[in-house]
Amino acid sequence: MKYFHPLALPCFLTSSLLLVTPCSLAANQTNTDINEKRAYTYLKQLASPTEGIGAREAGTEKEQQTASYIKTMFEKFGYQVTEQNFSFKSGKMEGESKNIIAQWGDSTKPTIILGAHYDSTAMKTGSMGATDNGAGVAAMLAIAEALTTQLPKNYNIRFVAFGAEEIGLKGSNHYVSDLSARNEIGNIAAMINFDTIAGGDKVYVHSAHSTPYKRCKSDEYNSDTSMRNALLSASINVLGEDNKYVIHPDYAGYPEGVTGSWSDHASFACAGVPIAYVESTNFSINGKDGFDGYSQSTKEKLWTCYDQKNATACDKKTEKNWGNIWHTQFDRLDQLNEIFPGRVKQQLDNNVDVLIELLTNPDKYLSLK
Known part of the structure; x- marks a missing residue:
C-alpha cells in the first residue's frame, strides 16, 4: 500500500455517507491543533443525525455504514486496514457485525492497542450515541491521524474499532479469541479502551478490577496497573495536576482505580493483557446502585431531583434519571452542548492530546515486555 502524509489529503465526499472532510489547513498549525479540531468534526460525522450517521445499533445498516466510514478514514490516513467479520447472537437477536x-x-514488536466500540444503543429513547461511544471513536481517529508522522521506535501501535459492544462485547470477544487462536495474544503489550470519554463530570482512567471478572480464568487474568499509571503520568505532563485524569478512591465493590467488566477492556484482561480504561463519569455520586460510576453528572437536567449535600437523589424511590447520559435521550450532541457548553469538545481534545503524548513516547512511560 502506498502511504502518504495525511495533511495532503484532498477534500473527499463519501457518497453513501454524504460526509465531507475539511480541506483547508493553515500551514503553521501543529499536528495537535489540527487533530483537536478534526476530532469534534469526526464526532459530528458519527453521531449527528443531520450532519452524519446518528444512531448505530448492532447489526443494522447504520452500523455497517459506520464501519465503512471508519475503514475509509483509516485508509485515507495511510493505514493497512483489515475488516474482521463475525456473526453474533444476543438473546433472540442474531446478526452480522465486524x-x-x-x-x-x-x-512483531510489542503492540499497544487503542480500541473503541462504534455501535450505539437506546435509539428508542432518542440516544444518538454521542458520548457512548462516538466520542471514543472520534478521538481514536484523530489520534491515528496524528501518529502517521510520529510512530514510536520500540512499539507497534494498532487501532481497533469494535462492533456489537452494546449487546455483550461481541466484537472484542471475537477479536481476542482470534488473537489467542493464532497465538498472538502474547505480543500484545497493553490495551487502552476508549468508551464514553467525554460528557461526564470527570475523566477517569482505570485498571482492570483486582478480583478477576466472573467469566475469566483466574490463572490468565491480568489486573496490572502499569498502563493506567502510564496514562495518568502522561495526563499530568500534558494537562497539569489540575486537569489530569482521575483515579477514583475506594468504594464498596470497587477498590481504588479499578473498573468492572462492562466494556471491551474485559476481553483483554481475561486473556492476560494489561488494560487501561478511560471514561468520563462521576464516581463521587451515590447512584442507583451506589458509588459505581453509572451516574455521570450532577447537572440538574439529568435528575428528577438531585441532593447536592448528600450527592444522591432527593428521593431514591421516585428518581427516574439518576444523572445518566449514556443510553438516554441526553446522549446526543444537541443535548450535550446545551447542558454542558464546550465540555464535550474540551474533553475530546484533552484525550487526544494525552494519547498522542503516550503513544509517540511509550518508552518514556512504559518498560518493554
Whole structure:
C-alpha cells in the first residue's frame, strides 16, 4: 500500500455517507491543533443525525455504514486496514457485525492497542450515541491521524474499532479469541479502551478490577496497573495536576482505580493483557446502585431531583434519571452542548492530546515486555 502524509489529503465526499472532510489547513498549525479540531468534526460525522450517521445499533445498516466510514478514514490516513467479520447472537437477536483493524508499523514488536466500540444503543429513547461511544471513536481517529508522522521506535501501535459492544462485547470477544487462536495474544503489550470519554463530570482512567471478572480464568487474568499509571503520568505532563485524569478512591465493590467488566477492556484482561480504561463519569455520586460510576453528572437536567449535600437523589424511590447520559435521550450532541457548553469538545481534545503524548513516547512511560 502506498502511504502518504495525511495533511495532503484532498477534500473527499463519501457518497453513501454524504460526509465531507475539511480541506483547508493553515500551514503553521501543529499536528495537535489540527487533530483537536478534526476530532469534534469526526464526532459530528458519527453521531449527528443531520450532519452524519446518528444512531448505530448492532447489526443494522447504520452500523455497517459506520464501519465503512471508519475503514475509509483509516485508509485515507495511510493505514493497512483489515475488516474482521463475525456473526453474533444476543438473546433472540442474531446478526452480522465486524471489527475494523488499522495498523502502520511492525507487528512483531510489542503492540499497544487503542480500541473503541462504534455501535450505539437506546435509539428508542432518542440516544444518538454521542458520548457512548462516538466520542471514543472520534478521538481514536484523530489520534491515528496524528501518529502517521510520529510512530514510536520500540512499539507497534494498532487501532481497533469494535462492533456489537452494546449487546455483550461481541466484537472484542471475537477479536481476542482470534488473537489467542493464532497465538498472538502474547505480543500484545497493553490495551487502552476508549468508551464514553467525554460528557461526564470527570475523566477517569482505570485498571482492570483486582478480583478477576466472573467469566475469566483466574490463572490468565491480568489486573496490572502499569498502563493506567502510564496514562495518568502522561495526563499530568500534558494537562497539569489540575486537569489530569482521575483515579477514583475506594468504594464498596470497587477498590481504588479499578473498573468492572462492562466494556471491551474485559476481553483483554481475561486473556492476560494489561488494560487501561478511560471514561468520563462521576464516581463521587451515590447512584442507583451506589458509588459505581453509572451516574455521570450532577447537572440538574439529568435528575428528577438531585441532593447536592448528600450527592444522591432527593428521593431514591421516585428518581427516574439518576444523572445518566449514556443510553438516554441526553446522549446526543444537541443535548450535550446545551447542558454542558464546550465540555464535550474540551474533553475530546484533552484525550487526544494525552494519547498522542503516550503513544509517540511509550518508552518514556512504559518498560518493554
